[in-house]
Amino acid sequence: MRNISPQSMLIAATLSVGITIPAFAHIERSEPLQSLRQSFFALVGMTFGPMGDMVKGEIEWDEAQFAAWADDLAAVSSVSVERGFAPGSDKGKTRAKPAIWENPEDFAAKLADFRREAAALSVAANSGDKSAAIAQFKQTGGTCKACHDNYKSRGYLY
Numbered sequence: 001m002r003n004i005s006p007q008s009m010l011i012a013a014t015l016s017v018g019i020t021i022p023a024f025a026h027i028e029r030s031e032p033l034q035s036l037r038q039s040f041f042a043l044v045g046m047t048f049g050p051m052g053d054m055v056k057g058e059i060e061w062d063e064a065q066f067a068a069w070a071d072d073l074a075a076v077s078s079v080s081v082e083r084g085f086a087p088g089s090d091k092g093k094t095r096a097k098p099a100i101w102e103n104p105e106d107f108a109a110k111l112a113d114f115r116r117e118a119a120a121l122s123v124a125a126n127s128g129d130k131s132a133a134i135a136q137f138k139q140t141g142g143t144c145k146a147c148h149d150n151y152k153s154r155g156y157l158y
């Protein structure tokens with residue numbers, strides 16, 4: 001493989017599957033790290049959000065669906081979003097506050113809290129105990145707020 005140029009690999013890939021790499025061109029190449037972390041949190045929000053609607057009774061309680069969302073949340077939470085916060089990525093279109101890069105250990109601890117509670121939420125949601133699932137949903141929500149209060153602005157900073 002070492003002697004094959006990227007161009008010839010691209011041509012080979014194009015010929016073999018009939019798809020060209022520009023299919024991925026929608027990814028903002030000037031801000032890939034911001035896109036990575038915002039995509040991560042969009043998945044987190046779009047999983048946790050409807051679970052909240054169910055907890056509030058805005059949509060009908062459906063134990064299997066709640067558990068499926070909880071499983072997705074736990075899976076998404078385990079993705080290594082850390083690389084989306086690499087040094088220098090505090091710029092661009094972002095709601096991430098500079099405090100993240102000033103307090104990396106505290107930010108990492110808050111991320112760990114979230115992952116631990118999301119994993120526990122998946123267990124509780126699959127336990128068949130609705131009140132335990134709702135209690136753990138609230139516990140998990142507290143870890144979102146704990147991080148957002150310090151590290152996420154409501155609007156875009158730049």
Ligand code: HEC
Nearest residue numbers: 038041042045048094095096110111114143144147151152
């Ligand atoms: C460890 C810190 C941390 C935790 C925990 C966390 N968030 Fe965030 N969240 C952020 C930061 C920072 C951003 C801003 C990212 C950016 O704009 O670059 C963000 C952005 C978001 C966004 C906007 C995503 C987008 O489309 O740009 C949503 C929605 C969101 N978070 C929901 C949640 C929910 C729901 C939870 C808990 C279930 C959660 N977050 C837990 C730090 C956190």
